[in-house]
Amino acid sequence: MKPPIVDPSGMREIVEGVWVIPDSDHTPLVPNIGIIRGSRATLVIDTGFGSSNARTVLQQARTLADGRPIFLTHTHCHPEHGFGANVVMDEVTTVYNAVQWDELQEKGAALLRMFRERMPAVAPMLDGVEFVRPQIRYAGLLELDLGGRVVEFREVGGAHSRGDQAVVVRGSRAVLFTGDLVEEGYFGILGDNESHVLPWIDRLVQLEHLNPDVVVPGHGRMGGHELIPGYRAYFELARRRVDELRAAGDLSEAQIAAQVGAELIDLHPQWENRQWAHRAVLDLTWPARS
Numbered sequence: 001m002k003p004p005i006v007d008p009s010g011m012r013e014i015v016e017g018v019w020v021i022p023d024s025d026h027t028p029l030v031p032n033i034g035i036i037r038g039s040r041a042t043l044v045i046d047t048g049f050g051s052s053n054a055r056t057v058l059q060q061a062r063t064l065a066d067g068r069p070i071f072l073t074h075t076h077c078h079p080e081h082g083f084g085a086n087v088v089m090d091e092v093t094t095v096y097n098a099v100q101w102d103e104l105q106e107k108g109a110a111l112l113r114m115f116r117e118r119m120p121a122v123a124p125m126l127d128g129v130e131f132v133r134p135q136i137r138y139a140g141l142l143e144l145d146l147g148g149r150v151v152e153f154r155e156v157g158g159a160h161s162r163g164d165q166a167v168v169v170r171g172s173r174a175v176l177f178t179g180d181l182v183e184e185g186y187f188g189i190l191g192d193n194e195s196h197v198l199p200w201i202d203r204l205v206q207l208e209h210l211n212p213d214v215v216v217p218g219h220g221r222m223g224g225h226e227l228i229p230g231y232r233a234y235f236e237l238a239r240r241r242v243d244e245l246r247a248a249g250d251l252s253e254a255q256i257a258a259q260v261g262a263e264l265i266d267l268h269p270q271w272e273n274r275q276w277a278h279r280a281v282l283d284l285t286w287p288a289r290s
Helices: 051-065 085-091 098-118 197-208 227-248 253-267 275-284
Strands: 012-015 018-021 033-037 042-045 070-073 093-097 136-138 141-145 150-155 165-169 175-179 214-217
Touching (some): 012 214, 018 051, 033 165, 051 085, 070 085, 093 098, 093 141, 093 150, 098 136, 136 141, 197 227, 227 275
Parallel strands (some): 042 070, 070 093, 093 136, 175 214
Antiparallel strands (some): 012 018, 150 165, 165 175
């Protein structure tokens, strides 16, 4: 496994005042990271896996901020997006939605233990991880004016995670940071019993209505508005095919899951996380769907 190191050498300004350190080569556990600069403050979106990556990201933010205050948020509570950020918390003001913080408190220790046990090669990167209470918590929607650049924090949980958060940067061109609600080149991960396909479809519709010009997915290459309906299409195909095969009455639920999962992989043969194609279909079969 390639080490999940955030590489700042690829950082670029995608629109005025909005920089991204990209997941340019689909490296596992490396998210797209955003840095948004206004005239009064700077915002960091996600810090990567472990404390070393958090320090790297903060250094880039410091350079852009030029002494101005720095805010930090994470798109959701999964380890590759922010475990280890506690090492920079004394230099930033953190912003979470309340559900995200509750989920992190409830699941953080178990996620930390799981990643250490299942990924021993990268486990040392998680040494010293602590979960620090955010200074700012909100419900629903929070707007933050960084100085000539307004950022919207939107609570859109209940799909990939209970506390999913989307971040919209308003300006001459709207930029949407989706977290793992949208991926490029990956099947969506339904990590636990609070991750479900039908709410995920609904959340993607909500994101489409935000009309972004640029979409920064949680992982993979950036694109335009079309990334969102393109990603939604594979979930909707799974739903449609499960319904069709169930209505035909010729296959068991297990056979439906196997067939539709294979169809999704055949349709997207280059996508990674292939095991999650089958998991998405299982979420649509009975009794899971009920």
